[in-house]
Amino acid sequence: MLLDGGSGANFHESNDWWIFSGELRRPPAPSLCGACSCGWRGETSYPLSWEDVDRNAPHLYDTRQLKDDWARHIGDVETRAVSVPDVLVALLDQVEQELDRLAGDAPPAGLRAISRLEHVIAEAGYAAAYGAEADARSGTLIARTRAARARRPPTPTQLLSVPLNSPGLMGR
Numbered sequence: 365m366l367l368d369g370g371s372g373a374n375f376h377e378s379n380d381w382w383i384f385s386g387e388l389r390r391p392p393a394p395s396l397c398g399a400c401s402c403g404w405r406g407e408t409s410y411p412l413s414w415e416d417v418d419r420n421a422p423h424l425y426d427t428r429q430l431k432d433d434w435a436r437h438i439g440d441v442e443t444r445a446v447s448v449p450d451v452l453v454a455l456l457d458q459v460e461q462e463l464d465r466l467a468g469d470a471p472p473a474g475l476r477a478i479s480r481l482e483h484v485i486a487e488a489g490y491a492a493a494y495g496a497e498a499d500a501r502s503g504t505l506i507a508r509t510r511a512a513r514a515r516r517p518p519t520p521t522q523l524l525s526v527p528l529n530s531p532g533l534m535g536r
Contacts, residue, residue, distance in 0.1 A: 382422035385414065398433035402441070406433040 386392035392414065398406030410429050417425050459481070466474030 381412075382417065382425070385417070385419075385422075396427065396430055398430045398437070400434060400437055404437050406430065406437070408433060 381393055381396055384390055384393035393412055395409040395411050397409045398404075408429070463474055463477060463481075466477060
């Protein structure tokens with residue numbers, strides 16, 4: 365069997381460890397190590413026993429130790445992260461429940477709500493990223509007062525929604 369990567373510079377990557385079984389001239393993985401999309405790599409490498417891997421269901425192989433390492437990493441990240449206000453957590457939980465309900469009761473309405481939510485997320489994300497980048501440059505913590513947030517430049521969508529006779533958004 366020939367795996368054609370195409371003529372491009374990019375080649376498909378996979379974190380499916382079982383493809384490194386030694387078959388198809390791929391080197392066999394001697395061990396497994398936890399990893400996260402943020403770039404974290406687990407400190408412990410766990411020996412991989414290919415004799416214990418079911419070739420028809422490799423995903424059933426016991427990877428609890430890797431998952432435990434990853435869960436500890438996520439716990440560490442969460443303890444260092446800026447907390448989300450409880451009122452926002454409750455609202456997001458409520459939004460999730462309503463979206464789940466809409467997905468079952470009225471899928472087109474659910475999709476419309478998700479589209480609106482994506483827009484809200486993009487706008488809020490833009491403002492948050494702008495503020496975080498500004499904070500990182502100045503060396504200050506990522507925490508702002510209402511007045512400091514009001515000094516940020518408006519997003520493109522905010523600019524488009526300001527009436528021509530409006531004093532602007534900078535003071536809001």
